[in-house]
Amino acid sequence: xxxxxxxxxxxxxxxxxxxxxxxxxxxxxxxxxxxxxxxxxxxxxxxxxxxxxxxxxxxxxxxxxxxxxxxxxxxxxxxxxxxxxxxxxxxxxxxxxxxxxxxxxxxxxxxxxxxxxxxxxxxxxxxxxxxxxxxxxxxxxxxxxxxxxxxxxxxxxxxxxxxxxxxxxxxxxxxxxxxxxxxxxxxxxxxxxxxxxxxxxxxxxxxxxxxxxxxxxxxxxxxxxxxxxxxxxxxxxxxxxxxxxxxxxxxxxxxxxxxxxxxxxxxxxxxxxxxxxxxxxxxxxxxxxxxxxxxxxxxxxxxxxxxxxxxxxxxxxxxxxxxxxxxxxxxxxxxxxxxxxxxxxxxxxxx
Amino acid sequence: xxxxxxxxxxxxxxxxxxxxxxxxxxxxxxxxxxxxxxxxxxxxxxxxxxxxxxxxxxxxxxxxxxxxxxxxxxxxxxxxxxxxxxxxxxxxxxxxxxxxxxxxxxxxxxxxxxxxxxxxxxxxxxxxxxxxxxxxxxxxxxxxxxxxxxxxxxxxxxxxxxxxxxxxxxxxxxxxxxxxxxxxxxxxxxxxxxxxxxxxxxxxxxxxxxxxxxxxxxxxxxxxxxxxxxxxxxxxxxxxxxxxxxxxxxxxxxxxxxxxxxxxxxxxxxxxxxxxxxxxxxxxxxxxxxxxxxxxxxxxxxxxxxxxxxxxxxxxxxxxxxxxxxxxxxxxxxxxxxxxxxxxxxxxxxxxxxxxxxxxxxxxxxx
Numbered sequence: 214x215x216x217x218x219x220x221x222x223x224x225x226x227x228x229x230x231x232x233x234x235x236x237x238x239x240x241x242x243x244x245x246x247x248x249x250x251x252x253x254x255x256x257x258x259x260x261x262x263x264x265x266x267x268x269x270x271x272x273x274x275x276x277x278x279x280x281x282x283x284x285x286x287x288x289x290x291x292x293x294x295x296x297x298x299x300x301x302x303x304x305x306x307x308x309x310x311x312x313x314x315x316x317x318x319x320x321x322x323x324x325x326x327x328x329x330x331x332x333x334x335x336x337x338x339x340x341x342x343x344x345x346x347x348x349x350x351x352x353x354x355x356x357x358x359x360x361x362x363x364x365x366x367x368x369x370x371x372x373x374x375x376x377x378x379x380x381x382x383x384x385x386x387x388x389x390x391x392x393x394x395x396x397x398x399x400x401x402x403x404x405x406x407x408x409x410x411x412x413x414x415x416x417x418x419x420x421x422x423x424x425x426x427x428x429x430x431x432x433x434x435x436x437x438x439x440x441x442x443x444x445x446x447x448x449x450x451x452x453x454x455x456x457x458x459x460x461x462x463x464x465x466x467x468x469x470x471x472x473x474x475x476x477x478x479x480x481x482x483x484x485x486x487x488x489x490x491x492x493x494x495x496x497x498x499x500x501x502x503x504x505x506x507x508x509x510x511x512x513x514x515x516x517x518x519x520x521x522x523x524x525x526x527x528x529x530x531x532x533x534x535x536x537x538x539x540x541x542x543x544x545x546x547x548x549x550x551x552x553x554x555x556x557x558x559x560x561x562x563x564x
Numbered sequence: 565x566x567x568x569x570x571x572x573x574x575x576x577x578x579x580x581x582x583x584x585x586x587x588x589x590x591x592x593x594x595x596x597x598x599x600x601x602x603x604x605x606x607x608x609x610x611x612x613x614x615x616x617x618x619x620x621x622x623x624x625x626x627x628x629x630x631x632x633x634x635x636x637x638x639x640x641x642x643x644x645x646x647x648x649x650x651x652x653x654x655x656x657x658x659x660x661x662x663x664x665x666x667x668x669x670x671x672x673x674x675x676x677x678x679x680x681x682x683x684x685x686x687x688x689x690x691x692x693x694x695x696x697x698x699x700x701x702x703x704x705x706x707x708x709x710x711x712x713x714x715x716x717x718x719x720x721x722x723x724x725x726x727x728x729x730x731x732x733x734x735x736x737x738x739x740x741x742x743x744x745x746x747x748x749x750x751x752x753x754x755x756x757x758x759x760x761x762x763x764x765x766x767x768x769x770x771x772x773x774x775x776x777x778x779x780x781x782x783x784x785x786x787x788x789x790x791x792x793x794x795x796x797x798x799x800x801x802x803x804x805x806x807x808x809x810x811x812x813x814x815x816x817x818x819x820x821x822x823x824x825x826x827x828x829x830x831x832x833x834x835x836x837x838x839x840x841x842x843x844x845x846x847x848x849x850x851x852x853x854x855x856x857x858x859x860x861x862x863x864x865x866x867x868x869x870x871x872x873x874x875x876x877x878x879x880x881x882x883x884x885x886x887x888x889x890x891x892x893x894x895x896x897x898x899x900x901x902x903x904x905x906x907x908x909x910x911x912x913x914x915x916x917x918x919x920x921x922x923x924x925x926x927x928x929x930x931x
Contacts, residue, residue: 371920376602382613384598385605393605424608429918448602450727450919555918557726557911558582 219249220520221285223309225277225300226292227255227264229379230314235291236267238513247520252283281307286523290314294396295389298323305334312519312529314341316400317536319391321544324537331533337522339529340536342404343515347472348490348505350405353458356465357409362479363461365440368406370456372398372469373447376428385426393426394448395543402444404531404539410436412538418546419553421449429553432546472508566590567769568629568659570616570650571636572609573600575727576665579758580633580765581609594625596636616646622653631661631769640692647700648707655712661775662713663768666701668721668754668780668888669694673880681719681778681892691877701778714775716768718761721782721888722792722881725758725908726915734796735921743797744808744872746882749790753881754888756782757908760901767897779893785905786887792909799913801924808872812879 222239224231242248250271255261261273274280281288281303288304290297291314298318304311311331317340318324331338344350357365373394383389390396395418406413413434420427432444440459445452454469466476473490492502506514515531522529567584571577572593584591585607593604593611604611612625616636626632634650637643647664654662668675670685672694687695687702701717708715724730737743764781768774794804874882893899903911917923 376599378599380598382598382601385601421606423606425605428603428606445920447920450732452920553918556914557918 219243219246220287220523221251222248223280223283223285223288223304224250224253224264224271225280225288225290225304226296226314227253227257227260228291228293228381231260231291232263232379234509234512235289236264237509238516240267241513242516242520245517247517248287251285252280254280277303281309285309287312287519293383293389294319294391298326301327301338302330305330305336305338308334308336310337310339310519310523312339312341312516313533313536315404315536315539316392316396316543317533317540321537321541324533324540328533328537337519337529338533339519339522340531340533341515342401342531342535342539343512344401344405345408345531346506346511346514346518347508348511349467349472349475352475352490353456353465353467354409356458356460360460362463362465365458365460367440367459368442368457369459370402370442370444371452372402372445372454372456373449374451374454376448387424387426390426392543392547393420393422393430394428394446395420395430395546396426397448398446399430399432399444399543399546400539402446403542404535406434406442406444407535407538407542410439410442412542413442414439416546416549417551418549419551421553421555422550430546431553470508472511473505565630565769566592566628568592568594568626568632570594570622570632570634570646572611573602573604574635574637575725575729576723576758576761577633577635578603578727579725580635580762581607583759583762585609592626592629594622617642617649619649619652619656622649623656626653626657626659629657629659631663632659633663633665633765633769635665640696643693643696644699644703647703651704651707651713651715655710660714661769662704662715663765664700664704664715664717666717666719666778667694667697668719670698670701670719671888673877674751674884675886675888677886679886680889681780690880693877708776716774716776717778718764718768719778719780720756720761720764721754721780723756723758723761724792725912726918728758728912730755730792731796731912731916732919734793735800735916738797738800738802738806739921742872743793743802743806744810744874745789745793746810746812746874746879748809749788749793749807749882751789751882752884752887753787753789753792754782754884755787755792755905755908757901757903757905757911759903759908763902764893764897764899767899771897773896777892777896779897779899780888780890781893781899782888782890782901783903783905783908784901787905789882791905795909795913796916799916799923800921810872810874812883 224235239248239250250268252272252274253264254274254277256275265273272283277300287310289312290300292300294316297313301311301313318327327338356362414437416432416434418432420430428449430446434442456467458465462480464478468474475490476485476487478485490505492505494502518530567589569577569580569591572581573595581591581593581604591609593609594614595601595611596616598613601611614621614625616622632650632654636646638646650662671679671683672689685698687698689695704715722730760783761781797803797806890899
């Protein structure tokens, strides 16, 4: 039986992101008495069995229509992006709140439909850009706005490597997933850039897609009186997996997915400070403080934020509008796309 | 004429797919899992996902193809089993020709002088990979006696080019301050640019006299390991001084090789058949950490420098004194390398820059 204060959750889709992220996060939320999975949907029996084995009391469904009849508060949409809009609309029709996995939808038009449906039903629409919950990314937001190390001059982001995510074939079919590495990894990066800096004044975008989806992508962006930004994403070859921020007085490095670590090289100081981010120490009695969230803990924090926004009638940290902005920027990139030069291919063109 | 490419997500397989698509050839790329489609999905190829060890899934994936190029890699066990499965699948699917990418390492990593295709091969090499390649060739020779499929075995040695480990490893060793070579890199490097290997594959698909034969392959030029590594170093802003010259005795036998030896042993194979994948991964992890000497922490130790080493495999390759000849391939296939070593290395360096390595130039040698 669900406890009275638990947020009752329905899960739509039981694929890789659910196995890797939502299952352990929901288990933790159950321990915290914050949320309880009551039902889940996936068209594949094998996928349903995995979730069933972890949540004995939750009810499995093979139809979205049927699962949404279960009494609940929040729907987590973790199905392929092409289904997000229709499933969100169906959830709002049942007066349910929605946390939608990234990317918010396959097109900005679909995102707009979802936002309107949320407004009409007066329900929360949150988007799973959980990297905003990384303490390291929150540190960067503070450093940019408070100019602790001076003005931010440049950001250089390299992310990706050989593709190891246990994806299904639909992930690579353009008809079902309209983009490649930009839509996959880039949507997180774009959300962070939009959060930290707002929309860029100019940008150029290149990728290596032929008639399929890109494996390598490069973005150069500039901001009015702001930093220059370069982003390199790959699911082809290992990158440095580093976010570098050049401030007026310091260089700050973050390593991809290390949510609570930071490296700082102060100008004029011949060494680098590398360490863990912790809660601010009490100055009057400086005992060792607690470490801030790791990557999985940040994922749980995102779910807690959505639950709190439902309970306290406040917007979530990452709203549908934020998800829409990231998808819109990605769309603009694909519209302005130019081919990434692959000089070694010589006369060979990727078809 | 549709060509099945087994292992189309690997370094060679992917390049074959790219080249053949550019030539408007009809291809059928085969990969082991959806994740392997990450780079191939840039194209609109008619791919299939299948188990390379399963004759039945391979044969249905190859249905309608007129040839099969096998470029998949695997561990020592898989190499031999893949050869068997590939041959039988070709026979079942009426695919008349199988191009098997073997390796010059069937002759050892440092072959004896005068080695050529007539030299006897054996499976007593110190490295399981080489022995597996030998056994796979023997298995194919046995199987093709039924006359159902024509098998051509290609034996390249150091295949380099964009996405090659031979290029990327040198770059990463330099960037990490651990680059080394044996005896100043003076030994012979039997290199072949990947597009030259593909030229040999292209010829193997059509030359009828090639059936049942094996061919050693290489670039036109004879190069040393020093000549191979230096263009990569120069492109990254390094020089020969950044390579530490070490003696063969200082080579190391990596732990993963220890596991490879263990994994092909009869007792392990009989147990492994009963183990779930998760248990096998645990065994592999244990095997790889086995016999790691516990280094007591010495708070007074001041040497924090990177230890430079070289794998036993590379050390053996870097003692090679014999340039393998491709005269048989030239005579029977009409093989002639289309890309010079200089050009191949220039393209490899261009790729390094594309892949995000901090190249200072695209020159393959200092001016």
